Amino acid sequence: MYTEMAEVIDHDVTTITCICGNTVGKEGLIQADSHGVPVHFAEDTLPPDGLAAWxxxxxxxxxxxxxxxxxxxxxxxxxGTAPVAFQVDVTTDPIATAIRVHWEQKA
Ligand SMILES: [Zn+2]
Structure with a gap:
């Protein structure tokens, strides 16, 4: 099976240019768990509703x-390569809610 590969520089996940053209500097990239659900950034506090734990x-x-x-x-x-592991539907929960909570938290 053909695997899509994103561009990445120097093994650094923050430099990914997604297949769709998105980058950290455009719409942003979010740390997620193995189900693709955005995670809470801290290990020592409970995640807010909607986010997965670290x-x-x-x-x-x-x-x-x-x-x-x-x-x-x-x-x-x-x-140093960035194959697509899998793809989730960002318009349905729990992903959609988690993305919203993630950005609210940063604001
Ligand atoms: Zn993308």
């Missing part, structure tokens, strides 16, 4: 909130 095994993914493609951070950091 994964205990630190197995983090990067969600493109524009198209729903998800990249696995470990793969990017180890290989």
């Amino acid at each position: 994964p205990e095994d630190e197995d983090l993914y990067t969600l493109c909130p524009s198209c729903g493609r998800v990249y696995r951070d470990n793969v990017i950091e180890e290989t």
Whole structure:
């Protein structure tokens, strides 16, 4: 099966240019869990309603909130390539709510 590959620079997940063209500087990229649900950024406090907890095994993914493609951070950091791990529907819950809560939290 053909795997879509995003562009990434120097094994750095924050430099991903998603297949859809989104970047951190455009619509942003969000740290997510292995289901593609945006995670709470802190390990030591409870996540607000809607966000997933920080994964205990630190197995983090990067969600493109524009198209729903998800990249696995470990793969990017180890290989310097950014294959699409899977894709989620950003318009349905729990992803849609989590994305909204994520941005409200940053504001
Ligand atoms: Zn995208």
